[in-house]
């Protein structure tokens with residue numbers, strides 16, 4: 001019987017900025033049941049808020065929902081990122097049930113250890129970022145605006161959410177190359193930390209990659225792709241997309257794909273649960 005999750009990892013919600021897909025995130029957090037919630041950085045975009053404060057009711061509702069669930073017993077770990085690094089000075093403290101940590105080690109049900117951090121620490125290693133084209137600069141801001149505009153139009157005509165950013169990232173060679181280098185940096189860090197894998201966010205690109213027995217997991221974001229990394233009670237990691245049509249994006253590579261016929265009851269209506277191999281996953285990510 002599997003009607004809840006063991007852990008959920010989300011990052012890059014960028015609450016406080018107009019780009020945040022807050023309705024989808026609020027819906028997701030309302031519907032899922034999980035023992036543990038990791039907020040893996042850039043949840044609140046303090047950088048953007050300094051420029052232009054935008055904090056509508058849905059954004060407030062997300063924060064109060066998380067705090068309410070924390071009070072009700074869900075373990076919440078807030079790991080700040082580069083857009084909310086102000087909170088890094090509060091690492092070690094707990095606010096109404098929300099633990100603030102610089103990073104964390106997550107142990108899965110089957111005993112594997114994953115280092116969890118936002119992932120901006122790899123910026124220096126990866127450097128010369130072709131993703132600067134897409135993340136964190138003016139072009140990226142423009143693309144997000146275009147993305148929101150496009151999706152408002154799509155909703156008006158009854159089409160589901162579609163990520164322009166996701167499309168561009170998989171179709172631009174330089175962006176792919178950057179992502180590959182970023183993944184390598186995280187996998188290398190996992191090796192030197194002697195853990196089974198690395199869980200991060202930051203580059204707004206949900207993906208799994210296994211290399212030399214270690215697993216890279218990126219939980220994606222809630223400004224472009226509306227994705228989360230989840231762990232089932234059996235200890236299997238999966239990526240999901242959540243909007244009008246929730247669906248599984250990928251299951252960790254090398255895992256037995258028994259989940260195809262095993263949608264989580266109540267979480268997904270059965271028909272939307274679709275199989276996707278690691279190779280196909282980036283299109284949706």
Ligand SMILES: [Mn+2]
Nearest residue numbers: 042081082202
């Ligand atoms: Mn970031």
